[in-house]
Amino acid sequence: MSTNAKTVSRYATKQIILVGLFGALSTILMLLEFSLPFIPPFVKMDFSELPVILGGYLLGPLYGAYIAIVKVALNFVLNGTTTFGIGETVNLIGSLSFMLPAVFYYKYHRTFKGAITSLVIGTATATVVLLTANYFVIFPLYATAMHFPIEKIVALAATTNPFVTNLWTLMLFALLPFNVLKFGLSSVLSLMLYKKVEKVLVNNEILQKTGFNSYSNYKYGSIKLSGDKFIAYGQELSLKNFLFGMFVLKPDEELIELLESIGMRAEPTKYAPVTIRQSIGSKLDENTILGYRITSI
Numbered sequence: 001m002s003t004n005a006k007t008v009s010r011y012a013t014k015q016i017i018l019v020g021l022f023g024a025l026s027t028i029l030m031l032l033e034f035s036l037p038f039i040p041p042f043v044k045m046d047f048s049e050l051p052v053i054l055g056g057y058l059l060g061p062l063y064g065a066y067i068a069i070v071k072v073a074l075n076f077v078l079n080g081t082t083t084f085g086i087g088e089t090v091n092l093i094g095s096l097s098f099m100l101p102a103v104f105y106y107k108y109h110r111t112f113k114g115a116i117t118s119l120v121i122g123t124a125t126a127t128v129v130l131l132t133a134n135y136f137v138i139f140p141l142y143a144t145a146m147h148f149p150i151e152k153i154v155a156l157a158a159t160t161n162p163f164v165t166n167l168w169t170l171m172l173f174a175l176l177p178f179n180v181l182k183f184g185l186s187s188v189l190s191l192m193l194y195k196k197v198e199k200v201l202v203n204n205e206i207l208q209k210t211g212f213n214s215y216s217n218y219k220y221g222s223i224k225l226s227g228d229k230f231i232a233y234g235q236e237l238s239l240k241n242f243l244f245g246m247f248v249l250k251p252d253e254e255l256i257e258l259l260e261s262i263g264m265r266a267e268p269t270k271y272a273p274v275t276i277r278q279s280i281g282s283k284l285d286e287n288t289i290l291g292y293r294i295t296s297i
Helices: 003-031 049-059 061-079 086-108 112-145 150-158 167-211 239-243 253-261 274-283
Strands: 223-226 229-232 235-237 264-269 291-296
Touching: 003 049, 003 061, 049 061, 049 086, 049 167, 061 086, 086 112, 086 167, 112 150, 112 167, 150 167, 253 264
Parallel strands: none
Antiparallel strands: 223 229, 229 235, 264 291
């Protein structure tokens, strides 16, 4: 197998593992549902959108969609369905309509303001999509499939919210505030957690690509990662301090992208650790590029 093929394979494996982890976490959060005052008893609050939006930001919209699918599929396997799959479909629609526009916007506006705007767009999109789908498709379909008239659904919702008198007021006074609250809270939590999660994942990736390389960790010897900090010789180092001056034989495209994301780069160098110079031996001359030294941009 070629080096490029191995790199692609490792990258794909990492993505699959992360999709599984985020999907499992999302399923657990989905199981921890609870009711809210003034919200119909058949509508439950949970924070399962949080891993979906974080995964979308970190891995991209496609893998974010995979996480949403894994969440719904695992929940179906664990709990089955009491709605002929209608409830699960609504959940998936909500996840995708929240995550996809937010992630696509943030991809081109990677600032804190851009993150806030992307989450506002995601919340608004999900709310509009779900209200439209529920009013015109989901509730009529549920009433037909379950032989449970819409009038009874409205009456059930009215037991917790006196403002609900028909399907339209059910949307306006119950599902509208519910969706804004649900996706709004997920947005706030994602703003609080995203950079921390990203930093840990990026640091782990860089540690695998540099710190575990016998040629590149000569500078610090034994290295370990604690949260988002590197520990070397008992000293706590920031990511840039850890990387600055480090030697790597040949950085691949993924490492180059990771370095660029934190304002660093790998420059060609003819100076190298003694172990590498000794391995080259007589083939060495003063103009030989021996590897790359990581430095700030």
